[in-house]
Amino acid sequence: MEGALKLASPPVTSFETLGLHPLILRAVREVGYTEPTPIQSAAIPHLLAGTDIIGIAQTGTGKTAAFTLPMLNRLTDHTPERRSTRALILAPTRELVIQIQENIVAYARHLPLRVATVIGGVSESPQIDALRQGADIIIATPGRLLDLMARRHGDFSGLKFLVLDEADRMLDMGFLPAIRDILRSLPVQRQTLLFSATLPREIEVLTRQIQRTPKTIQIGRRANPAETVTQRIYEIPRHLKLNLLAHLLQDQKLSTVLVFSRTKHGADRVAKKLDQIGIRTATIHANRSQNQRQRALSDFKSGDVRVLVATDIAARGIDVEGISHVVNFDFPPHCEDYVHRIGRTGRAQSTGDAFSFATPEDKEAVWALERFIGRSIPRGKADGFNYSAPDMTGAPQRPQRPGSGAAPTRPSPPRNNPGRPQNRFKSPVSRRR
Numbered sequence: 001m002e003g004a005l006k007l008a009s010p011p012v013t014s015f016e017t018l019g020l021h022p023l024i025l026r027a028v029r030e031v032g033y034t035e036p037t038p039i040q041s042a043a044i045p046h047l048l049a050g051t052d053i054i055g056i057a058q059t060g061t062g063k064t065a066a067f068t069l070p071m072l073n074r075l076t077d078h079t080p081e082r083r084s085t086r087a088l089i090l091a092p093t094r095e096l097v098i099q100i101q102e103n104i105v106a107y108a109r110h111l112p113l114r115v116a117t118v119i120g121g122v123s124e125s126p127q128i129d130a131l132r133q134g135a136d137i138i139i140a141t142p143g144r145l146l147d148l149m150a151r152r153h154g155d156f157s158g159l160k161f162l163v164l165d166e167a168d169r170m171l172d173m174g175f176l177p178a179i180r181d182i183l184r185s186l187p188v189q190r191q192t193l194l195f196s197a198t199l200p201r202e203i204e205v206l207t208r209q210i211q212r213t214p215k216t217i218q219i220g221r222r223a224n225p226a227e228t229v230t231q232r233i234y235e236i237p238r239h240l241k242l243n244l245l246a247h248l249l250q251d252q253k254l255s256t257v258l259v260f261s262r263t264k265h266g267a268d269r270v271a272k273k274l275d276q277i278g279i280r281t282a283t284i285h286a287n288r289s290q291n292q293r294q295r296a297l298s299d300f301k302s303g304d305v306r307v308l309v310a311t312d313i314a315a316r317g318i319d320v321e322g323i324s325h326v327v328n329f330d331f332p333p334h335c336e337d338y339v340h341r342i343g344r345t346g347r348a349q350s351t352g353d354a355f356s357f358a359t360p361e362d363k364e365a366v367w368a369l370e371r372f373i374g375r376s377i378p379r380g381k382a383d384g385f386n387y388s389a390p391d392m393t394g395a396p397q398r399p400q401r402p403g404s405g406a407a408p409t410r411p412s413p414p415r416n417n418p419g420r421p422q423n424r425f426k427s428p429v430s431r432r433r
């Protein structure tokens with residue numbers, strides 16, 4: 001990969017000096033951004049110059065504006081000869097697609113550009129209509145877009161700009177074949193941007209195939225969770241996790257809380273328990289319809305419910321201002337998930353807390369995570385919580401290995417997962433989704 005650009009402390013600059021169009025600058029001021037974030041000041045000049053970019057940055061860094069602002073600029077600079085889509089953004093989840101669309105609509109409020117989304121789980125006819133009318137910018141999940149393209153919807157013959165957002169997540173979700181199929185129908189002469197929190201080998205291979213001498217822009221340490229987030233681990237037996245969550249929510253008066261569950265059923269269980277004790281809770285996971293998800297998000301955003309329980313995949317793209325706490329009810333099975341999860345709080349300039357519950361079975365995952373982020377996470381004890389309450393759930397007790405506590409004591413070598421090429425950024429803990 002050419003021209004790696006690693007910025008510990010990028011140059012301080014203003015939006016005005018980045019060379020953006022006055023109508024875009026006006027919109028940026030109106031949405032309240034006063035100065036560019038590090039990834040914006042690093043990426044925008046290259047993108048305006050037409051360079052391909054690999055952006056290694058976690059969510060919460062302002063990466064969406066980093067690619068959408070120069071994209072809008074370039075679309076504004078060139079008047080199209082015909083009605084073809086000129087910018088295509090592929091993202092892993094419907095929520096992220098909608099989030100990107102909302103950002104683009106805000107930044108393009110003074111520009112005569114048409115924006116459309118193409119996502120699964122909702123009726124396709126409005127999407128087909130939008131494609132027929134011609135959209136300058138399409139934001140899509142790969143599956144539905146491929147489906148529509150296979151039926152000859154959309155005109156991408158004039159495409160100038162392709163963005164793959166959260167590429168590692170699209171890989172995880174099995175979208176790579178669909179992405180390759182889509183790419184086969186796109187013009188080769190274009191600017192290609194790829195954003196990813198990590199760079200697994202498959203993604204590196206993809207970048208070599210689809211980009212031209214890309215510049216790599218990496219903001220901060222690859223795995224560094226946002227500095228504005230205070231992290232704490234609560235070591236807790238499995239059967240007490242629900243009680244501890246209820247205790248923290250009641251005792252510490254946590255206000256806007258995003259709770260992560262590893263599974264859909266787990267998420268429902270948590271919500272049921274909290275509802276039982278009078279804490280209104282919304283859930284968002286793959287078994288919920290698009291309408292139910294939107295409703296859960298808007299109730300959470302408006303403050304009607306103060307707790308949102310989500311699975312990792314469903315939570316992608318959740319962008320809610322002022323999440324005060326992220327609770328990892330289930331310890332993240334995967335180090336990158338931890339970074340993504342806690343990046344939901346402490347967004348942009350505000351601060352937040354991330355609490356992670358770790359059972360004795362999570363010992364190895366805790367150790368792997370601390371190695372991944374390069375520091376140990378302080379342990380917390382909840383005041384007034386009964387840690388010795390017996391297990392009344394009737395669940396079979398797991399035999400504990402001698403000395404297995406949640407606190408990691410010694411490093412153990414990573415285990416290889418035979419199903420996947422080895423990736424040094426992956427936790428040694430196997431995935432369970």
Ligand code: AMP
Binds near residue numbers: 059062
């Ligand atoms: P992202 O990493 O793109 O998900 O953005 C995270 C959050 O930061 C979003 O809520 C953006 O609206 C916000 N944001 C992006 N750029 C800026 C900026 N320059 N100043 C303040 N907030 C920003």
